Amino acid sequence: MKPRIGLSVNYEEKGPGKVGAYLGADYTDGIYAAGGLPFVLPLTDERAWIEDLADELDGLLLTGGDDIDPSYFGQEPLLGLGQVTPLRDAMEFQLFAAMRARQKPIFGICRGVQVMNAALGGTLYQDLPREFQGTLQHSQKAPRQHTAHAVEVVSGTLLAKIVEIESLPVNTYHHQAVRDLAPGCVATAHSRDGLVEAIECPSDRFTLGVQWHPENLWRKHTSHFRLFTAFTEAAAARRKAAQKESVFVREEK
Structure with missing residues (x-):
């Protein structure tokens, strides 16, 4: 059976008791093309529900979306902070912790890498134009399949082994980013x-996050598709190991 990959979703409130959830098809298409079975996750902050999801899923893909409430990394809102979605924040931070406690693979994209860093004790730039004196445009004005700038990949890392390239062309659609790196990352x-x-996170089996959007690039760029295949393969390996452990426990009984 294909590994079951949970994907977090964007949402907006449509009115009292009405919440609209949505997710770009490039995410689910990429997971399925890479050998996984994508499951678009419900929005909930109920602890028992989240723990059940963590038990059943083989991997978690934290997708892009709205800004993160800065209280999660010890700050108050600054000028430039965009829309925050409290229910999504609550769910993703809890589910990230639950999946990591089970040593299940986690892949973060854009907002996802920011959730990972904040959840592990790091901080974020709330708004790059106001807080980061860089020279590149990090929110490109171009089609999402267009590569805007390159990132330099650190040799010897999991990422380097996956993409197999030192200077990787990427797209870029963000105004927040990792500031202070979390301990252990x-x-x-x-x-x-x-x-x-x-x-x-080198101590984990597979906890990896990227700031760009490989879901928009995987169809034409092999290095970006490898991110999806490496993630789903890690989830499949984790599923297989869990099944073997279950058989061993039954035999012991």
């Missing part, structure tokens, strides 16, 4: 102006 790619573009 390493930066595995940077833009030319010094911004962190990818992080990973």
Whole structure:
């Protein structure tokens, strides 16, 4: 059976008791093309529900979307902060912790890498134009399939092994980013102006996040498709290991 990959969703309130959830098809298409079975996750902050999801899923893809409430990284809202979605924040931070406690693969894209860093004790730039004196345009005005700038990949990292290229062309659609790196994480790619573009947790089996949007690039760029295949393969391996462990426990009984 294909590994079951949960994907977080964007949402907006449509009125009292009405919430609209949505997710770009490039995410689910990429997971399925890479050998996974995508599941678009419900929005909930109920702990028991989140724990059940973590038990059943083989991997978690934290997708792009709205800004993160700065209280999650010890700050108050600053000028330039965009729309925050409290229910999504609550769910993703809890589900990230639950999946990581089970040592299940986690892949973060754009907002997803920011959730990972904040959840592990790092901080974020709330608004790059106001807080980061870089030279590159990090929110490109071009089609999403267009590569705008390159990121330099750190050799010897999980990311380097996956993409197999030192200077990787990426697209870029963000105004927030990793600021102070979380303890236990390493930066595995940077833009030319010094911004962190990818992080990973070396002590984990697969906890990797990227600031760009490979879901828009995987159809034409092999290196970006490898991110999806490496993630789904890690989820498949975790599923297989869990099944073997279950068989061993039954035999012991």
